[in-house]
Amino acid sequence: MTLPTPGTQAVPDTDAPTVPDGGTPAVPVTDTTARARRGLTDDRASVRLRAAMAVGASPDEALVATLIARCGAEPDFQVREALTWALTRHSPSATLPGLLGELRSERAQARSQALHTLSKIGDRRAWPAVTRALLCDPDDEVARSAWRAAVVLVPGGEEPGLAVVLSTQLGRGERETQLSLSRALTALGEVILPVLRAAIMGADPGVRAHAMATERLLRDPDAGFGWAIEEAKRIVALGGSGPEG
Known part of the structure; x- marks a missing residue:
């Protein structure tokens, strides 16, 4: 899709989103902006994708509110x-x-x-x-x-507190969700060990197995999560609590 070059004459846009109090200042709307906004809300995913890529290539703060609104409603993964x-591609102060x-x-x-x-x-x-x-x-x-x-x-020094909150989600959901949590926890490093050991000693077998698998991934990042969780479930079923159990 070919977009007009920046700097064209500003035109009224009655569909422009309202900027909330405390948000970014209003930015003049040009015909380039108006055309891009129409592209971002087009019925065709291919058009919306091209429009999003064009805005990223030529950032326009007048479109930030539209981009954010589309993120919350966009059904197509690639477009999101x-x-x-x-x-x-825009300034954090704007987004x-x-x-x-x-x-x-x-x-x-x-x-x-x-x-x-x-x-x-x-x-x-x-x-x-x-x-x-x-x-x-x-x-x-x-x-x-x-x-x-x-x-x-997370700021430096607050990782242990974050680990405590994340540990309350151990055992949650299906394997994909559990893998996401394990990856988040292991990204925090050794600070997660106390909360993992506490979870491993708990009563819930699903939480125990997830904590064991996470500890294994921390020790051996190359270990597959599927193997780690199945091994942890086997250990729990046998009444163990990990390598020291």
Whole structure:
């Protein structure tokens, strides 16, 4: 899709999203911006993808609110990834207010995609917004995105506290969800060992097995999670608690 060159005459845009209080200042809307906005909301995924890529190639702060809104509603995975990439191409000062606002959305996809984008931006000013509620969100996709964002954004010295919160999710969900949690925990390093050992000594066999598998991955990152979790389940079934059990 060919877009007009920047710098063309500004035109009124009655569909421009409202900037919330405390958000980024209003940016003049040009005909380039208006055309890009139409592309981002087109019925065709291929058009939306091209529009997102074009915005990323030529960042336009007037489109930040539209990009964020599309992240929460976009059904196509490739387009969502392009939207996230386009947002990372803008200044964090322009993107953070809107993304942080999405973390309070009632829509799970909006929360999940905002967390995903924050993890890609990597600005630690977003850390306070990654709350315990998000880390324990009942929606698995939101929780997984929160785990990934948390280990990227956590300030130095706060890793042990994060490990404690993440450990409350051990045993949760199917294998894909459990693998995501194990990866997040192991990214924190040796600080996770006390919470893992406590979980391994607990009563819930699913939690014990997940904690054992996570500890194995910490010790041997090349070990496959599938093998590690099955081995941990076997040990739990036999009444053990790991290598020392």
